[in-house]
Amino acid sequence: MVVKVGVAGYGVIGQRLADGVALQGDMELVGVADLAPTLSIRAMKEKGMPYDLYLVEGADKTKFDELDIPVAGTFNDLLDKVDIMLDSSPGGVGAKNKELYEEKGVKAVFQGGEANSIADVFFHGYANYEKGLNQNYLKLTSCNTTGLIRAVDCLDRECGGIRKVVITIIRRVADPGDYHRGLTNALQMDKAPSHQAVDLMTIMPHVEATGILVHTPVTHGHIITVVASGKKKISKEMALKAFKGHDRIRVVRIDEGFKGNASFFRYARDLGNPRGDMYEIGLWEDSIVESGDDIVFAINIPQESVTIPETVDGIRAAMGMQAERLFAVAETNKYLGIGKWK
Ligand SMILES: NC(=O)c1ccc[n+]([C@@H]2O[C@H](COP(=O)([O-])OP(=O)(O)OC[C@H]3O[C@@H](n4cnc5c(N)ncnc54)[C@H](O)[C@@H]3O)[C@@H](O)[C@H]2O)c1
Structure with a gap:
């Protein structure tokens, strides 16, 4: 068909x-x-x-x-x-x-x-x-929620279930060429909880989610930090294995040169991807840390293509x-x- x-x-x-x-x-x-x-x-x-x-x-x-x-x-x-x-x-x-x-x-x-x-x-x-x-x-x-849910759903299915997540979104404020957003140099707070956390709960109602969003005057990608609480403790090794097994998550390291959002954009352009697009979210291996029983990590969201x-x-x-x-x-x-x- x-x-x-x-x-x-x-x-x-x-x-x-x-x-x-x-x-x-x-x-x-x-x-x-x-x-x-x-x-x-x-x-x-x-x-x-x-x-x-x-x-x-x-x-x-x-x-x-x-x-x-x-x-x-x-x-x-x-x-x-x-x-x-x-x-x-x-x-x-x-x-x-x-x-x-x-x-x-x-x-x-x-x-x-x-x-x-x-x-x-x-x-x-x-x-x-x-x-x-x-x-x-x-x-x-939305773009942020799509990428966030990829990572949380991945842990949820592969690491014994997720109970709770707390996120911080560092949000690009405009797409390249969006002159109507103005020429700015400031950060702006949104009221908590961010809609992305609320949206995650609509799609994954068994996960309690909340978070904060900060708008930043950049155009190439959002970064989200996630604190996730599993039903049982999730180690760094378990999380890394799960993320590496997911086709729409690209696990990278800072030492490889992936220093931040702009590195992904540049890499996608070097790949010759149309418009510098990347379908995968980026996930920094070196951002994954254990905090008590929680697991913490950061992802990059290519907002135009995710x-x-x-x-x-x-x-x-x-x-x-x-x-x-x-x-x-x-x-x-x-x-x-x-x-x-x-
Ligand atoms: N830009 C992003 O990063 C992003 C990411 C994820 C989701 N979204 C969502 O995608 C949707 C589109 O956003 P966008 O950034 O592509 O907007 P955009 O302004 O870049 O594109 C919208 C297009 O729709 C056209 N248009 C205007 N009126 C129309 C009509 N009546 N019927 C059909 N087309 C019409 C416009 O001329 C324009 O070409 C929104 O819901 C937005 O929230 C945007």
């Missing part, structure tokens, strides 16, 4: 979703939809229009015509051709698009900027794949492509080339 997929909103996330779906051997990317001839759309035109472009309601087609950007049709035309939409429009817009999906009987996976109420299931490919099976509307966790694999898992769940979690994530990983570096 080849599942037909469309993407709404060809921005930071949407262009990466489109590329990710196009790589899947059992999916067809029918096209992408957007509102305006943004720089990402202009870059797509300059690359020779790898994907058909459809315009959402409110788009001014003359602006696309002036730039010779070919338009394949309207949003409705796209919806008529797909089984499922990946909605990566700006936060809150997906709720409006959902009315159209419902009218057309098209399934959808939404991103983290939408309210949880938009979806039947708040979804993570590794932690609750089965809950998404054959559902109509999934919402993916949700792509779990969103593709969402297609597999909603379309019932694989009934079992590990078969599904393995297919996604295979087509995205995840784990081939091991």
Whole structure:
């Protein structure tokens, strides 16, 4: 079965979703939809229009015509051709698009900027794949939560269960090129608990989670420190073995040169990955320490690309492509080339 997929909103996330779906051997990317001839759309035109472009309601087609950007049709035309939409429009817009999906009987996976109420299931490919099976509307966790849950779920399954986690998120405040966030040099506190800790509990209700988030004026990746309490003591060796066995976790060491968030970005560029993307979270081996019965570690979240694999898992769940979690994530990983570096 080849599942037909469309993407709404060809921005930071949407262009990466489109590329990710196009790589899947059992999916067809029918096209992408957007509102305006943004720089990402202009870059797509300059690359020779790898994907058909459809315009959402409110788009001014003359602006696309002036730039010779070919338009394949309207949003409705796209919806008529797909089984499922990946909605990566700006936060809150997906709720409006959902009315159209419902009218057309098209399934959808939404991103983290939408309210949880938009979806039947708040979804993570590794932690609750089965809950998404054959559902109509999934919402993916945010970038930080996606990476955090990968690591906590990994320990939870491999090291005898996790009872409690406390996190500190050092959050990049903007994506590269986000001029609307301003030119700043300050840190900003969020009220505790961070939504990522609360979201983790929604997906993993058996884990008590809380935490603090600090915004930082950087663009290349968040860092999260995690204090995790197991049902029984988790040693550094147990944690390291579990993390190393996970295909979407890249275990690195500071002495190798992975000094911080920027090292991952540079390494991804050196690999020739499009846009300097990395699908894996980074996990510093030298950050893993035992504190009493707790285990402490730090992870790097490449915010622009980390949700792509779990969103593709969402297609597999909603379309019932694989009934079992590990078969599904393995297919996604295979087509995205995840784990081939091991
Ligand atoms: N940027 C990140 O690091 C990141 C990480 C994880 C999740 N997310 C989530 O992904 C979603 C998209 O964020 P983004 O950063 O890619 O935004 P973005 O602003 O980069 O892209 C949004 C795109 O949607 C287009 N658009 C506007 N109105 C539209 C409509 N009615 N229908 C379809 N497209 C429309 C815009 O022109 C733009 O190209 C949000 O829910 C966000 O919270 C973002």
